[in-house]
Amino acid sequence: MFTGIIEEIGTMKRIDRQGQAMVLTIGARRVLEDVKLGDSIAVNGVCLTVIAFDSAGFSVDVMPETFRRTTLERLSIGSQVNLERAMAANGRFGGHIVQGHVDATGRIASRRPEENAVVFRIEPGDPGLLKYVIPHGSITIDGISLTVVESGETHFTVSIIPHTLAETVLQHKKAGDEVNLEADVLGKYIERLLGFGGGPGGAGAAGRGGSTGKLTASMLAEHGFL
Incomplete structure (x- = not known):
């Protein structure tokens, strides 16, 4: 990790x-x-x-x-x-959970200065990735933990501070360049759990007190998210 x-x-x-x-x-x-x-x-x-x-x-x-x-x-x-x-067991958690498992590549559509920052607009090669990308959520671009500014139907944007730009390869990236993207793993796990509907017991599990497949507080607690 x-x-x-x-x-x-x-x-x-x-x-x-x-x-x-x-x-x-x-x-x-x-x-x-x-x-x-x-x-x-x-x-x-x-x-x-x-x-x-x-x-x-x-x-x-x-x-x-x-x-x-x-x-x-x-x-x-x-x-x-x-x-x-890889993160040491006694290390500080400075960014977010990154697995190093790339979900898709993306293209830099544009980069523009905004006072002391640079705003990158990214278009994923697989638009399906965007369902995991939420404003102020986390996204990994070329291994860098970044915060999403805005998310649309075909793109998302991130704002890069001078330190991050200077210490990473993003300083050399320009419009048209490709980057590796990894979405926040929590969204992917929740989607997978919901996709199974009735959980381990199958469709009939809900009738025996199991998960209904709907996103509820009890469902999240049952699977360890609360």
Whole structure:
């Protein structure tokens, strides 16, 4: 699990491709401080497993499913990427719950200054993602935990403060560029629970005191949300 607080910007040093599989070698410093084989590091919001490392960087495998669902396939030598180590059990929760499981890619439709901030308008490649995007809720863009300003039928916007812009790859992003998107996991779990209607007991569970499939306080409490 991650928090969406970027620790450093890494640089792509080597890309080995075989079909839709890749091994990425990324130059980094801070995320190497306590790295071990098998550790998870989010690369532009994608949870990847460290398979090798040295004092100057680390390598990760990218499987075909990840290749198809993220922007990693468009990286090249010299590309800069956001990096975050998995959250330590005693760490501070600075952002929100980020799994590193990209739901869809999106396109930056525009970026514009607004006093001390920069407002990005994002159009998801899969418009179905927008049902999880609510004003003042959380969204992950290229691994960065951000707050949604406004959500429409085809887009949403986020406002980036100077510090976040300076410390992440968003500083280099422009209109037309693609980004990785991960919606808040709570909305996805609630939708999944509601989709089962009667819960573990099936359609007849409601008649035996089980869930009716409607979003009620008792239903949320039954499944641990309250």
